[in-house]
Amino acid sequence: MASIIETVDQRTNLVGQNRLELLLFNLNGAQIFGINVFKVCEVIRTPKLIRMPHAHPAVAGVAHIRGKTIAVLDLSLATTGKPVDSSGETSIIVTEYNRTTQGFVVRGVDRIVNLNWQDIMPPPSGASGSAYLTGVTRVDDRLVQIVDVEKVMAEVTRAERVAAASEQESRDDAIDRHVLVVDDSVVARKQVRDTLQQIGVQVSLAKNGEEALAMLDQWAGAPAGTPLESMLMVISDIEMPRMDGYTLTSEIRKRDNLKHLHVLLHTSLSGVFNGNMVKRVGADDFLAKFAADELSKKVTERLDAA
Structure with missing residues (x-):
C-alpha cells in the first residue's frame, strides 16, 4: 500500500x-x-x-x-x-x-x-x-x-492553548488595516483570528475560497467604505471545499480591481513542492501552519511595508 x-x-x-x-x-x-x-x-x-x-x-x-x-x-x-x-x-x-x-x-x-x-x-x-x-x-x-x-x-x-500563549503587542498603525482570513477549519480560523487581533488589525472570516471571492467582489463593487479599501492582506488556507486557496489566488490575480492584493497561503500541507506551487499561482508568500510568532511576523512585515 x-x-x-x-x-x-x-x-x-x-x-x-x-x-x-x-x-x-x-x-x-x-x-x-x-x-x-x-x-x-x-x-x-x-x-x-x-x-x-x-x-x-x-x-x-x-x-x-x-x-x-x-x-x-x-x-x-x-x-x-x-x-x-x-x-x-x-x-x-x-x-x-x-x-x-x-x-x-x-x-x-x-x-x-x-x-x-x-x-x-x-x-x-x-x-x-x-x-x-x-x-x-x-x-x-x-x-x-x-x-x-x-x-x-x-x-x-492542545495546540490552541499553546498558540494562545504567544503574546504579540498591538500596533497603533494596525487598527485601520484589514485582513481577510480564509480557512475551512474552525480551529484554524480561531487561531489566526486570535493572533491577528493581538496585533490590532480588523479581521473578516470566510470558510472557503468561493465565499472569500464573493466577499471581495462585493466589496470591490461597492461605492465606498468597504474593508477592501484598507485591505492589508489575504491569508488563505489551501485545502477548502468549493474553491481551494490556489484557485482563489489565481482568481484574485485575474481581476484588475483585486490583483494588487497581497496573498499569503497558510496551510498544513507539508513538502518542498509548496514554494514552487505558490509562485505558479501568483501568491506572494507561503507559511506552514501553525506558528503564531511566525504569522505575527508576516503581518507586521506587511504593516512596515505599507
Missing part, C-alpha cells in the same frame, strides 16, 4: 485546477472517510505500538517507522469516542501535518480518487458527527466524509 503515493510529484500538476486527490479509508462500519493525498507519506500495516503513560486517550501509542519515533492516533476514538475496529488487520496512514509527522490508525484503506473541489461540500451545519468534518462528497454513490484533522490534532495536542 505504501506504493500508492510514489507518484506524489505528479500530483503537483493539480495545482491551480481546483482539484485534489483523496485517500479513502474506513474506521468502523461502512462509512468512508477521506484525507488529502498531499498530507500522506505512506500507508503501512500497524506495527507494535508502545503505550505512553499519561498520554491523551486517543493516542494509541508510538511506533518506530523509518528511523523516526512518531505518535499514532486512533482517529475513530478521537472523533467518535469509539476505538477503531481492531478485530482484524489495521493500517496506519503516516502523515506530515502542521510541521510534524504522525500516524493515524484506520481499519482499512480503499483507494485514491481524483476530485474537483467544487464537488466537496461543507458539512451540514449542526448535523450529528459534523464537528470533525471539513467537507463531504460522493464517490460511486457513497458518502465520503473529509476529516478535520486540524481539529483532531488541536484537541489531542
Whole structure:
C-alpha cells in the first residue's frame, strides 16, 4: 500500500485546477472517510505500538517507522469516542501535518480518487458527527466524509492553548488595516483570528475560497467604505471545499480591481513542492501552519511595508 503515493510529484500538476486527490479509508462500519493525498507519506500495516503513560486517550501509542519515533492516533476514538475496529488487520496512514509527522490508525484503506473541489461540500451545519468534518462528497454513490484533522490534532495536542500563549503587542498603525482570513477549519480560523487581533488589525472570516471571492467582489463593487479599501492582506488556507486557496489566488490575480492584493497561503500541507506551487499561482508568500510568532511576523512585515 505504501506504493500508492510514489507518484506524489505528479500530483503537483493539480495545482491551480481546483482539484485534489483523496485517500479513502474506513474506521468502523461502512462509512468512508477521506484525507488529502498531499498530507500522506505512506500507508503501512500497524506495527507494535508502545503505550505512553499519561498520554491523551486517543493516542494509541508510538511506533518506530523509518528511523523516526512518531505518535499514532486512533482517529475513530478521537472523533467518535469509539476505538477503531481492531478485530482484524489495521493500517496506519503516516502523515506530515502542521510541521510534524504522525500516524493515524484506520481499519482499512480503499483507494485514491481524483476530485474537483467544487464537488466537496461543507458539512451540514449542526448535523450529528459534523464537528470533525471539513467537507463531504460522493464517490460511486457513497458518502465520503473529509476529516478535520486540524481539529483532531488541536484537541489531542492542545495546540490552541499553546498558540494562545504567544503574546504579540498591538500596533497603533494596525487598527485601520484589514485582513481577510480564509480557512475551512474552525480551529484554524480561531487561531489566526486570535493572533491577528493581538496585533490590532480588523479581521473578516470566510470558510472557503468561493465565499472569500464573493466577499471581495462585493466589496470591490461597492461605492465606498468597504474593508477592501484598507485591505492589508489575504491569508488563505489551501485545502477548502468549493474553491481551494490556489484557485482563489489565481482568481484574485485575474481581476484588475483585486490583483494588487497581497496573498499569503497558510496551510498544513507539508513538502518542498509548496514554494514552487505558490509562485505558479501568483501568491506572494507561503507559511506552514501553525506558528503564531511566525504569522505575527508576516503581518507586521506587511504593516512596515505599507
